[in-house]
Amino acid sequence: DTGVSQDPRHKITKRGQNVTFRCDPISEHNRLYWYRQTLGQGPEFLTYFQNEAQLEKSRLLSDRFSAERPKGSFSTLEIQRTEQGDSAMYLCASSQGQTSTDTQYFGPGTRLTVL
Amino acid sequence: AQKVTQAQTEISVVEKEDVTLDCVYETRDTTYYLFWYKQPPSGELVFLIRRNSFDEQNEISGRYSWNFQKSTSSFNFTITASQVVDSAVYFCALSGGYQKVTFGTGTKLQVIP
Numbered sequence: 022d023t024g025v026s027q028d029p030r031h032k033i034t035k036r037g038q039n040v041t042f043r044c045d046p047i048s049e050h051n052r053l054y055w056y057r058q059t060l061g062q063g064p065e066f067l068t069y070f071q072n073e074a075q076l077e078k079s080r081l082l083s084d085r086f087s088a089e090r091p092k093g094s095f096s097t098l099e100i101q102r103t104e105q106g107d108s109a110m111y112l113c114a115s116s117q118g119q120t121s122t123d124t125q126y127f128g129p130g131t132r133l134t135v136l
Numbered sequence: 137a138q139k140v141t142q143a144q145t146e147i148s149v150v151e152k153e154d155v156t157l158d159c160v161y162e163t164r165d166t167t168y169y170l171f172w173y174k175q176p177p178s179g180e181l182v183f184l185i186r187r188n189s190f191d192e193q194n195e196i197s198g199r200y201s202w203n204f205q206k207s208t209s210s211f212n213f214t215i216t217a218s219q220v221v222d223s224a225v226y227f228c229a230l231s232g233g234y235q236k237v238t239f240g241t242g243t244k245l246q247v248i249p
Contacts, residue, residue: 054237063140063227063239064181077236110179121231122169127181 023047025128027113033134034103041099042131046115053096054125055088056112057081064112069121070096103135138163140230142240149218150248157213157226157243165189165232170204170211175242176224187211218247 026045034040046053051072056064067086068078072093082088085103090096100107110132114125139162149155161170172184185195187204195202199216215222225244231237 061241063229063241065239066236069236079236112181114181120234121236122233124171124183124186125237126183127173129178129180132179 025113025115025126027111027128027131029131030129031132031134033136035136036105037102039099039101040103040133041097042111042113042133043095043097044113044115044128045095046113047117047126050115050117050126051093052116052118052123052125053090054114054116055096055098056114058110058112058130059108067098071119100133103133105135108133108135138165138168138230138232138235138238140228140238140240142226142228142243144243145241146244146246148246148248151220152217154214154216155218155245155247157215157228157245159211159213159228159240161209161211161228161230163230163232165235168230168232171229171231171237172202172211172213173227173229173239174224175227181227184213215245218245220247220249223247 028043054069055067058064067082070090085101088098110130112130113128116123116125141160168189170187173181175181201214203212225242227239227242229239
């Protein structure tokens with residue numbers, strides 16, 4: 022049973038560029054979550070999908086952020102016109118179930134640095 | 137609203153010492169779940185435990201044990217006979233009802249050989 026995978030592991034970009042991250046959840050998991058983690062903080066919820074439907078978005082998710090989960094499998098998170106404040110670790114997690122109380126299993130994260 | 141407080145920012149212990157990481161939470165839900173995750177330097181959060189609010193029995197798993205006290209809204213984590221490999225950031229988290237998971241700010245544990 023493979024765990025959650027994320028690609029790339031590290032991304033360095035210049036301010037104003039667009040970036041896209043990918044997350045592959047555990048295969049039978051129907052829920053997929055995106056979090057952002059900055060230094061010295063815990064993960065902060067960004068958005069989640071149940072199968073292919075995006076059910077909730079945090080107010081942290083500005084209009085420059087968009088996430089998709091076509092066919093309810095892998096997911097992508099795109100940030101347009103990156104800003105230095107977007108520098109963070111972006112974590113993906115997946116779970117099997119109907120609520121956020123089910124155990125979420127995390128991927129290794131994508132560390133974004135915006136110069 | 138949910139809130140998780142991990143007041144200990146950093147703890148250093150010498151190998152083989154026992155160490156307790158504190159977690160205090162706030163929620164209005166009557167049914168909720170508490171979690172602990174470990175984040176080693178590699179960055180991946182590793183799931184350790186999930187506990188239902190109706191189950192106040194303490195749990196032991198090897199050198200790890202958890203003390204859940206609903207009366208004080210605490211869910212503390214103890215590592216017995218700490219080892220260098222235990223060095224990591226540990227996060228306590230809470231999810232109630234249909235609310236998203238709320239994480240604490242984490243406690244960085246350094247185990248010195």
